[in-house]
Amino acid sequence: MAASAPDPEPPAPEVESTAVAPAPPPPTPPSPQQPEKPAPAGKVVMETQPESLATPPPEQVPGTAKGARGYVVLTIGLPGSGKTTWFKRRGVTPLSSDLLRTLLFDDIEEQRWQGLVFSTLRSLLRARLIAKMPWNYVDATNLSAHERRQWIKMAKSFGYEVQAVFFDVPLEVCLERNKRRERTVSEDIMRKMAERLRAPDFKEGFSKITVVRVKGAPASGAGAASAGGE
Numbered sequence: 001m002a003a004s005a006p007d008p009e010p011p012a013p014e015v016e017s018t019a020v021a022p023a024p025p026p027p028t029p030p031s032p033q034q035p036e037k038p039a040p041a042g043k044v045v046m047e048t049q050p051e052s053l054a055t056p057p058p059e060q061v062p063g064t065a066k067g068a069r070g071y072v073v074l075t076i077g078l079p080g081s082g083k084t085t086w087f088k089r090r091g092v093t094p095l096s097s098d099l100l101r102t103l104l105f106d107d108i109e110e111q112r113w114q115g116l117v118f119s120t121l122r123s124l125l126r127a128r129l130i131a132k133m134p135w136n137y138v139d140a141t142n143l144s145a146h147e148r149r150q151w152i153k154m155a156k157s158f159g160y161e162v163q164a165v166f167f168d169v170p171l172e173v174c175l176e177r178n179k180r181r182e183r184t185v186s187e188d189i190m191r192k193m194a195e196r197l198r199a200p201d202f203k204e205g206f207s208k209i210t211v212v213r214v215k216g217a218p219a220s221g222a223g224a225a226s227a228g229g230e
């Protein structure tokens with residue numbers, strides 16, 4: 001993500017302290033595209049970001065959709081909150097604007113054609129849903145309910161459940177990680193994005209919300225309370 005125009009929608013063993021779901025069994029290698037057993041509707045799952053990026057993710061139990069055709073999983077989080085890293089650790093290739101910019105323009109940093117990038121992203125998800133793909137991931141910042149609504153609407157219209165993975169990572173941590181990256185976002189833009197960030201709410205239509213936090217760090221304060229309970 002370039003400093004000038006950020007994407008508008010744009011490691012302890014990873015023991016998940018589970019708010020309402022049972023603790024996961026011991027870690028095993030990831031199962032691409034099928035990260036975990038679907039939790040019952042309306043559940044919040046807490047997860048702690050590993051301090052070492054080499055830490056394997058928790059066991060991923062293949063799940064099959066019951067009652068739904070499949071799942072659409074949306075990430076929600078600031079640049080540097082760890083969304084793409086979360087997918088990489090699970091061996092999952094999500095739909096993302098970075099992937100699209102590489103495919104369309106041979107340049108991950110191309111910042112023109114934002115509308116084209118996001119309309120193509122939506123078309124790709126639609127194609128996956130038409131093809132009845134069971135697990136579908138969108139790696140984007142999805143800061144506001146407004147930005148998330150179009151994805152949720154599409155998923156539901158195809159009979160899919162929608163899950164959120166909310167990276168409730170303090171702005172200061174994101175800023176620090178951002179400084180160490182190759183492609184940085186300006187601090188000013190990061191702060192503006194943090195103001196726009198709203199925690200996901202079940203009222204938006206999510207059937208499950210996973211909250212990913214940094215070990216020992218406070219919640220970001222982005223209205224996390226609404227994702228912290230049922």
Ligand SMILES: Nc1ncnc2c1ncn2[C@@H]1O[C@H](COP(=O)(O)OP(=O)(O)OP(=O)(O)O)[C@@H](O)[C@H]1O
Nearest residue numbers: 001011049050078079080081082083084085086177
């Ligand atoms: N759990 C973690 N602990 C320490 N550093 C991390 C962790 N997760 C990610 N990082 C580091 O933070 C930086 C940003 O991570 P990542 O690219 O996953 O963020 P992102 O949320 O996808 O950002 P963007 O929205 O800009 O794509 C990377 O350098 C990554 O190595």
Ligand SMILES: [Mg+2]
Nearest residue numbers: 083084085139
């Ligand atoms: Mg990313």
